[in-house]
């Protein structure tokens with residue numbers, strides 16, 4: 001008797017667990033087995049803004065200030081680049097970005113300059129110093145969805161102060177992917193700029 005109650009309870013737990021599983025989650029996980037937090041798309045193919053990306057692995061911050069671009073820099077901010085941690089570990093191990101890799105580029109303004117070139121002096125010297133966040137660009141590796149643009153899709157969530165858009169549609173090839181296709185260093189990513197992807201030599205002394 002006790003046994004049959006136990007097995008009935010076990011059955012209940014399993015069916016309760018199954019019915020609690022949110023729709024679509026299982027499908028996403030099987031599509032991206034090598035990442036923990038893959039991209040989330042809605043039925044229209046729009047990408048949800050990646051959650052918690054500032055806790056991901058920070059891999060670099062290129063800077064293209066106005067002063068060096070005839071005052072016409074498209075993105076005069078720091079370009080802070082983050083990658084989802086499981087995708088980062090996979091890349092470090094294999095040298096390849098897994099399906100479901102999400103890379104985030106959050107733009108961050110420089111503090112108001114006191115010199116003509118927009119720089120200022122702080123305790124560490126003269127230069128450019130980070131100020132408010134100002135935009136969000138995302139790239140996603142999914143060879144099924146984005147076969148026509150070398151397996152990567154590109155999304156812009158706004159070039160302005162947060163809050164950024166909660167959803168973004170895939171940008172047209174000429175807006176983003178085209179340049180990454182012709183100029184990126186390796187698999188659509190400007191990996192040479194991200195030295196954090198390389199092992200850090202440690203002294204044995």
Ligand code: HEC
Nearest residue numbers: 062079103104105137138139154155156175176179189190
């Ligand atoms: C004219 C060329 C060009 C265009 C167009 C372009 N990018 Fe990039 N992108 C770059 C370069 C160069 C880098 C790396 C250096 C930097 O940040 O300036 C980069 C870096 C990135 C990164 C960081 C990861 C990586 O690949 O290095 C993301 C994410 C990104 N771009 C998304 C976008 C999105 C989204 C668009 C369209 C809205 C876009 N890019 C359009 C040239 C381009």
